[in-house]
Amino acid sequence: MLDKSESICNHCSVGCNIEVGSRKQTLRVIKPKENESVNKYFICDKGRYAPHAADSSDRPLDVYINGTKEAELNHDAGKLLKETLQNDFKYGGILGSEREDLISNVTLKELSEELNVPFSSFNDSDVEDKVKLAVSLSANSPSIDDIEVADCIFIVGEITEQATMLDLAARQALKKEVPVYLINSAPTLFAELEKKYSNLKRLSIPTNEINDELTKIKNQNDDDGFHGNLQNDIANANKPVILGMVDSLSLKGIQLLNEINENFEKSKLGFALPASGSYGAALVSQPQSCDKLLTSIENGNLKTLLIVGNDPLSGNQRKRWKNAIAKLEKLVVIDYIYSETAKEANLFLPSTAHVERNGVLINFEGRVQSFEASYKKELPLFDPEGLRKSLSSNVQTKINEFLNKLFITKPSVKSQGVLLTAAQIKSLINTSHINFKEVKTSNGINVEVYRWFGEESVANFSKEISSLSPQKNVLISKEIIEDNKGTECYEVKLKNNGKEIIMPFKVSKQLPKNSIALQKEKLNELNIFELSNIQLEFIKPLFTDASQSNNTGGY
Structure with missing residues (x-):
C-alpha cells in the first residue's frame, strides 16, 4: 500500500492540488486532487512527472565542501549551518528563491532582519520588478473556471510552456467557438490549434515589438484586422479574460495589459508567474532587494552569502552574479538540485524536496494553499520548517506576525485555500520604485x-x-x-x-x-x-x- 498525502504542485504558478503516493521513502505516483476552486480534478503532464526529480539519480544527498563530497559530515550539516550563521555572518547576506514556498522565504527574511543582513528572494532585478507589478495587479485575476467559461480570451505569451493548465482551460473555450486571440514571439503548442479552430486568431511578433502592438490595442486606434476585431470582441463579451505570461512580457507590457483591461468594465486580468513561489517571494522581498543584495557584494560589504533553493549562475544576470560571487570569502548553498551555483559553493548542504516538506504556496490568482510532506528520507536533510523551529522566540514571533497579515488561521491542506484581498495585496506590495524602461529594438536577428x-x-x-x-x-x-x-x-x-x-x-x-x-x-x-x-x-x-x-x- 502507498502512503498518501495532499500537496500542491510546485512546477508552475497555477497551484494545482495533487495527491502524492510514496513508499519506502520514495515517490511512486502523483495524481490530481480535486479542488473546484483551482484545478478541479485534473493536472498536466509536467505536474504529474516533474516531481519525480526528487528521486533522480543525480540528486545530491550529501554535504559538499569546495566541490568534494564529504558524506561523513552529513550528520553535522545542521551544526555546520549554525556555525556559519554564528561566526561568518557579521558581513553576510541571504538569497531565498522563487521556487521556495512562502514559509521558507518568510523564515529567511526574518532571519536576515535578526542578523541585520540584506535579503532577497530574487536573483534577477528585472524579474523581481515584473513579478511585483503583476502581483500588485492580481486582485481581479481569473480562475481556471473563469477561463473555461469566458466568452472572449486574449493571451500574450507562450501559454502552454509557462502555464499548461491555463492552456487547457483556454482550449475548453476554443471548443465552444469562443473568439481567442494570441500574441506570441516564440513557438508554443497552443498556436498549433489555429489549424483546427478558425476562432483562434494569432499575431506572431518579436518580443521587442509587443509593447507597440499592445499600445495600439490600448489606444483603440486600429479598426481593421487583429486589433480591431480583438477590441470589438472584448467590448461585446460578458465574461472576457486577459492573460499575460510574465516571462514573455516587459514591465511596460505588463502595465499596458492592465491599461487594456481597464478599458473594459467586465474583463478579468491574470498573469502566469515564473515559478510556484513567485507570488510569495514578491510579498516578502523589499523594493529593489535583488539589486541591493548584489550591490552590497560588489562593493565588498558582504563576505558570506547563504543561498537557499536558488541558482543565480543559470539566470539572466549570471555574468553579474559570477563576478559578485568571486568577491565572497564564503558561499553556502542549500538545495536539492546540484545546480551551477551549488558547484561553486564552499559549503553545500542538501535539502528536502518539495514532496518531503510541509509549507504554503500562493498561486497566480493570490490563493493561499497549504501542503504537507508525503514522506521523510532517513537522512539529515535541511528543512525550512526545522530552521524556523530552531530560531529564537523573537524571530518566530515576527514570522507569525507576517503570516497573520495573510491569514488569521492557516488554510488546512483539505481546504480550497484562501484568496488574498485587494487591501492585503496593496499593503504588502510597493511598486512606486519601478522604472518603466523602454524596450530596446534590434536591427539584426x-x-x-x-x-x-x-x-x-x-x-x-x-x-x-x-x-x-x-x-x-x-x-x-x-x-x-x-x-x-x-x-x-x-x-x-x-x-x-x-x-x-x-x-x-x-x-x-x-x-x-x-x-x-x-x-x-x-x-x-x-x-x-x-x-x-x-x-x-x-x-x-x-x-x-x-x-x-x-x-x-x-x-
Whole structure:
C-alpha cells in the first residue's frame, strides 16, 4: 500500500492540488486532487512527472565542501549551518528563491532582519520588478473556471510552456467557438490549434515589438484586422479574460495589459508567474532587494552569502552574479538540485524536496494553499520548517506576525485555500520604485527563448526528465533560411561575442520574420541575455543524403 498525502504542485504558478503516493521513502505516483476552486480534478503532464526529480539519480544527498563530497559530515550539516550563521555572518547576506514556498522565504527574511543582513528572494532585478507589478495587479485575476467559461480570451505569451493548465482551460473555450486571440514571439503548442479552430486568431511578433502592438490595442486606434476585431470582441463579451505570461512580457507590457483591461468594465486580468513561489517571494522581498543584495557584494560589504533553493549562475544576470560571487570569502548553498551555483559553493548542504516538506504556496490568482510532506528520507536533510523551529522566540514571533497579515488561521491542506484581498495585496506590495524602461529594438536577428512544456528549473537538473525534451534544434524563420541560402543545409553555426555553437536546425512556421529560437541552455552557452548581434552561418553537408528532410516543418 502507498502512503498518501495532499500537496500542491510546485512546477508552475497555477497551484494545482495533487495527491502524492510514496513508499519506502520514495515517490511512486502523483495524481490530481480535486479542488473546484483551482484545478478541479485534473493536472498536466509536467505536474504529474516533474516531481519525480526528487528521486533522480543525480540528486545530491550529501554535504559538499569546495566541490568534494564529504558524506561523513552529513550528520553535522545542521551544526555546520549554525556555525556559519554564528561566526561568518557579521558581513553576510541571504538569497531565498522563487521556487521556495512562502514559509521558507518568510523564515529567511526574518532571519536576515535578526542578523541585520540584506535579503532577497530574487536573483534577477528585472524579474523581481515584473513579478511585483503583476502581483500588485492580481486582485481581479481569473480562475481556471473563469477561463473555461469566458466568452472572449486574449493571451500574450507562450501559454502552454509557462502555464499548461491555463492552456487547457483556454482550449475548453476554443471548443465552444469562443473568439481567442494570441500574441506570441516564440513557438508554443497552443498556436498549433489555429489549424483546427478558425476562432483562434494569432499575431506572431518579436518580443521587442509587443509593447507597440499592445499600445495600439490600448489606444483603440486600429479598426481593421487583429486589433480591431480583438477590441470589438472584448467590448461585446460578458465574461472576457486577459492573460499575460510574465516571462514573455516587459514591465511596460505588463502595465499596458492592465491599461487594456481597464478599458473594459467586465474583463478579468491574470498573469502566469515564473515559478510556484513567485507570488510569495514578491510579498516578502523589499523594493529593489535583488539589486541591493548584489550591490552590497560588489562593493565588498558582504563576505558570506547563504543561498537557499536558488541558482543565480543559470539566470539572466549570471555574468553579474559570477563576478559578485568571486568577491565572497564564503558561499553556502542549500538545495536539492546540484545546480551551477551549488558547484561553486564552499559549503553545500542538501535539502528536502518539495514532496518531503510541509509549507504554503500562493498561486497566480493570490490563493493561499497549504501542503504537507508525503514522506521523510532517513537522512539529515535541511528543512525550512526545522530552521524556523530552531530560531529564537523573537524571530518566530515576527514570522507569525507576517503570516497573520495573510491569514488569521492557516488554510488546512483539505481546504480550497484562501484568496488574498485587494487591501492585503496593496499593503504588502510597493511598486512606486519601478522604472518603466523602454524596450530596446534590434536591427539584426531577433533571438527568442524556446521552451517545451515539460521544462522547469528543478526538473531540468534531473537527467531522466531533461532527456525527454523533444527539441534539440535551433528553430529559424523561413525568411532567414531563404535569404542565407540555407535550404539545402542541415546545420547552422551561431556566433555571438566570441562564442559559437553548431546545431541542427528546423524551419518554424510560428516564428516572426527574421527570428530564431533557442532553448535557454544554448542561450547561456552563447551569453545571450539581451538583444545581441548574433551571426548565422549555414553549413552545407559534405555528402547529400536523399533520405534526410530539408528541415521544413516543426512549429
